[in-house]
Each structure stands twice: as C-alpha cells, then as structure tokens.
Amino acid sequence: MRRMIQLVTIALMVFGLWSVAGAQSLGDVAREARKQKKPGTTKVVTNDDIPTQDAISTVPASAPAADAGSTEAAAGDKGEAKDEKSENKEQKEWAAWKDKVAGQKKSLSDLEKELDLMEREHSVRVASYYADAGQQLRDSKKWFEDERAYQADLEKKKKDLEDNKQKLDEMREQARKEGVPSSFID
Secondary structure: OHHHHHHHHHHHHHHHHHHHHHOOOHHHHHHHHHHHOOOOOOOOOOHHHOOOOOOOOOOOOOOOOOOOOHHHHHHHHHHHHHHHHHHHHHHHHHHHHHHHHHHHHHHHHHHHHHHHHHHHHHHHHHHHHHHOHHHHHHOHHHHHHHHHHHHHHHHHHHHHHHHHHHHHHHHHHHHHHOOOOHHHHO
16 A cells, blocks of 8 residues: 555656646746737827927917908908917916915815814823823813813814815815916916
8 A cells, every 4th residue: 555655656756747748937927928919009299399498378370362452451460469469468367366275275285284283282281291190180281171171273274274274275166266277376
C-alpha cells in the first residue's frame, strides 16, 4: 500500500512539473498582448486647433456684402457698436456678480474660521478643566455657566453659517437665472 501511494505521488509530481514547464510566464503573455494590440487613431489637439480671439463674442462676425452701399455699412457699424456696448455692459454685470459672490464666500470663510477657532479653544478649555481636579471643585458653577454660554454662542454661529450658505446658494441661483456664466459665480 505504501508503495502504491509513493508511485501515485511521484506520478503526480512528474505531471505537475511537466504542466508547469509548458505554461507561459506572465511577461510572455503581456508581450504577446502588446503585439496584438493595434494602435488606435487618436486626435491630438494643438494650439493651432484652438481659436485665439481676445474677446469672446456671442454674435457671429458678419462680412460686409460686396455690393452693399455705404449707408448699409454705416448701419452695420452702429449695430456692431451697440453689440460691443451691450457686451461691455454684460461683462460689467458679470464682474459685479463675481464680486458679490466672492464677498459672500469670504464672509462664509470667515465664519467657518471663527467657528473652528471657537471649537478648538473650547477643547483646550475642557482639557485643562478635567485635568485639574481642584479646579473642578472650586469653579464648577462658573464652568457650567461658561459651558451654557459657549453652547448658546455655538448654536448662534452655526445658524449664521447655515444662513450664509443659503444666501450664497440663492445668490448663485439668481445669477444663473440672469445668465451669468458659472465660471463667474463658482
């Protein structure tokens, strides 16, 4: 019986070595896959493909007709001047919205910093209070009064922060409704 088990074991080992010797390595498989892979057509965008106008125009540029009279050309110039004025006015309005949103963002950022500072100072105060057992015994009434005041102030600041966030969202929505691009208000 032992002899039979030894023979079967040897046969399995020989078969296993033979199958491992015939298998490809991972590197060989990767090389073959790379050879079979066909290069795809890709479009490379260069600076020559991108228009390089100084001002963005929403009105297409119109070429004057060859047989048009001077009065039509003058009227076209007036229309273009009005378009430029309206574009300048629109740009100024967008800049005003950008300033409004930036001011609201700054206000929001200031409130967040103030709230963060307040919470950090509170955590230091809590750590020092609980580290000193004598202070807990001497000033427990003052501690609880200060804690109530802190909680009230914290709730007020969190409410102000939420109100400012809502105001910023409303301001952005109003600007979008007036046609201001998102690059000016985000």
